[in-house]
Amino acid sequence: MAFDYRSSAAVFRTRSQDVTLQGLPMAERYDFLAGDGVPLKLTRYVGGTKGPVLLVHGAGVWSGMFMLPTLKENFVQYLVRHGYDTWLLDWRASVQLPLRQFTLDDAADHDMPAAVRRIREITGAESVQAVVHCAGSAAFFMSMAAGHLPDVRTVVASQVALHHHTPASTRFKALLRVPELLDAGLDSLTPDDASRTPLFQAAFTKVSSFLRMECDSPVCHRLSFMYGRLYRHARLNPETHARLEEQFGRCNLLTFRHLGQMSRGGHAVKFDYGRAENLRRYGQARPPDYLDPEPFQRPITFVSSEQNRTYLPSSTERTFQWLREANGARWYQRRMLPGYGHLDTFMGSTAAEDTYPVLREALEFQPR
Ligand SMILES: [Zn+2]
Numbered sequence: 580m581a582f583d584y585r586s587s588a589a590v591f592r593t594r595s596q597d598v599t600l601q602g603l604p605m606a607e608r609y610d611f612l613a614g615d616g617v618p619l620k621l622t623r624y625v626g627g628t629k630g631p632v633l634l635v636h637g638a639g640v641w642s643g644m645f646m647l648p649t650l651k652e653n654f655v656q657y658l659v660r661h662g663y664d665t666w667l668l669d670w671r672a673s674v675q676l677p678l679r680q681f682t683l684d685d686a687a688d689h690d691m692p693a694a695v696r697r698i699r700e701i702t703g704a705e706s707v708q709a710v711v712h713c714a715g716s717a718a719f720f721m722s723m724a725a726g727h728l729p730d731v732r733t734v735v736a737s738q739v740a741l742h743h744h745t746p747a748s749t750r751f752k753a754l755l756r757v758p759e760l761l762d763a764g765l766d767s768l769t770p771d772d773a774s775r776t777p778l779f780q781a782a783f784t785k786v787s788s789f790l791r792m793e794c795d796s797p798v799c800h801r802l803s804f805m806y807g808r809l810y811r812h813a814r815l816n817p818e819t820h821a822r823l824e825e826q827f828g829r830c831n832l833l834t835f836r837h838l839g840q841m842s843r844g845g846h847a848v849k850f851d852y853g854r855a856e857n858l859r860r861y862g863q864a865r866p867p868d869y870l871d872p873e874p875f876q877r878p879i880t881f882v883s884s885e886q887n888r889t890y891l892p893s894s895t896e897r898t899f900q901w902l903r904e905a906n907g908a909r910w911y912q913r914r915m916l917p918g919y920g921h922l923d924t925f926m927g928s929t930a931a932e933d934t935y936p937v938l939r940e941a942l943e944f945q946p947r
Contacts, residue, residue, distance in 0.1 A: 600648060602656050611697045613671065614689035617679070620669040621697060624655055627662030631702050632942060633694060633731075634667050637713030637922075638838070639805070639830035641675040642667035644712075644925055647826070649818035652931040654938075661939060664702065668694045672714060674828025682837045682850040683714065687721035695728055706732040708942055712925070713738055713890065714838060720898075721847050724869035734879045735941040737924060739890040741869060742897035743841045746807070746888055798824045805830075806921075808888040814923035814930075826926075846870060846897075872905030880912050880941035884919035884934075909947045 607623040622642060634645050634654070645667060646655040658665045670690040671681050698707050709731055711719040720740045722728050793799075793812055799820065802809055812820070837850050847869035851857065854864045861867055881899045883892035892915065899913045916924060916934050924934050 600646065600653070600656060602652075602660055604659070609697060609701065611693060613693045615685065617671050617689065618676070619671065619690060619694065620673070620676070621694060622667040622669075623701075624659050624665045624667075626659030626665055628664065629662045629942075630658075630664040630708055631666055631698050631704050632658060632663050632708040632710060633698060634665065635670065635691070635694075635709060635711040635715035635719055636668070636673065637715050638672045638834055639674065639828065640826055640922075641673040641828070642669050643675075644826055644922065647819055647926055649816060649822055650926070650928065650931070652935075654925050654930070654935055657931055657935045658939070663942075666694075666698050666707075670694065670715065670718070672718075672830070672834065674830075678829050678831055680831045680833040682833055683718045683721060683841075684837075684849050686718040687725060688727065691719050691722035692727040695730055699730060706730045708733040708735075710735040710938060710942070711737065713921070714834070716740055717743070717838070717841070717847060721869045723874050724847065724871050726874050729874070732877060733942055733944065734877070735938055736879060736881050736895060736898075737938075738883055738887055738921060739894045740879075740881060740898040741847045742845060742894050742901070743838070743847070744845065744891045744894040744897065745842045746891060794820070796820065796823065798827070802827060806889055809921050810923040810926060811886055811918075811920040814919065814927035816928035819926055819928065840866075844868075870901070872902055875902050876906050876910060878910055878944045878946050880914060880944050882914045882916065882924075882937065882941065884916040884921065884924050886918065886920045889921040912941070912944055914941065 603624055604626070607625070609621040609623070611619055611621065613619050620642075634642065636642050636644050646653045652660075655665055655667065668690075669675055671679060671686055695707055698704070707730065709719060711734065716736045716739055719728075719734070720736065723731065723734070724741065793803075802823065833850075840851050841847055849861065849866040849869075851866045852860065857864055857866055879902070881895035883890075883895045885892060895913060899911055902911055914937050916937060919927065919930075919934060924930065927933065
């Protein structure tokens with residue numbers, strides 16, 4: 580099947596996030612280039628001398644997921660209040676950047692190393708810490724496995740790392756197969772305007788009456804269709820739920836294909852281009868995997884939310900156990916967040932009391 584690799588402008592709509600959030604210093608903004616020349620963004624809030632800590636968002640969202648204006652205290656405000664030099668990365672998956680087709684290999688090779696290098700250049704720090712979520716965590720771990728991030732001293736992995744375990748019968752799992760079934764002409768999936776993509780619209784209409792039982796937000800219904808249950812409704816306050824469209828946008832199909840391949844294979848592998856192209860690129864018929872434990876000898880905390888139905892908690896359990904067996908138990912710990920789903924881990928109305936303290940403790944984790 581053929582893909583249109585032209586990048587097109589993101590159609591993401593947002594109200595300005597540049598509202599003054601309580602307790603936050605003035606943002607410092609840095610434009611920089613990934614290793615292959617793709618323009619990326621870093622936003623810094625200096626809360627003190629701890630860190631620097633890099634926050635990496637998932638796919639189909641942007642760094643704003645860590646600083647919702649609708650929470651009493653969001654994750655960035657929380658980290659700043661606790662004295663962290665906090666850095667938000669908008670990597671090539673960000674819906675605030677122009678849409679482009681990319682594999683997670685591209686992000687692992689070019690985005691994560693460039694972001695860490697830029698932060699070290701600006702701060703003069705020897706090393707950085709990182710809190711990484713979902714597809715951002717997957718790409719970050721692939722980058723570590725490839726040996727690109729020796730200067731990251733502590734990692735907190737939210738929901739998924741090197742092993743991908745998605746529920747067998749969910750819509751997310753089904754959606755990960757959709758790109759394989761489509762003809763050329765559709766370059767992205769989006770929750771904001773289903774009418775532009777007839778197949779998506781048709782499939783969506785079938786399930787929307789079922790979804791409508793939980794709430795009456797069309798954006799929320801499309802999100803549920805695309806990713807499965809991304810959050811527990813009970814965890815979101817009404818203001819956050821009403822403004823969900825500010826957080827989400829288009830996700831390119833090449834990334835969906837790659838996530839689908841890893842979901843079916845169960846762990847991180849390079850993109851499968853098909854036998855002929857694999858032989859040309861990799862020198863082997865099957866794409867190589869990222870299962871090299873050696874670069875992971877550093878403190879890592881794996882965090883899964885108990886009710887996550889996008890990536891099952893067994894995803895982090897597998898990477899956690901695999902690394903303990905390979906490198907010894909001293910470097911690793913795992914934390915479960917009871918009662919939480921996927922994105923409410925950061926967007927929940929009481930996350931500042933429930934989940935942020937767990938993530939902060941994980942940043943301070945020292946090998947035993
Ligand atoms: Zn809803």
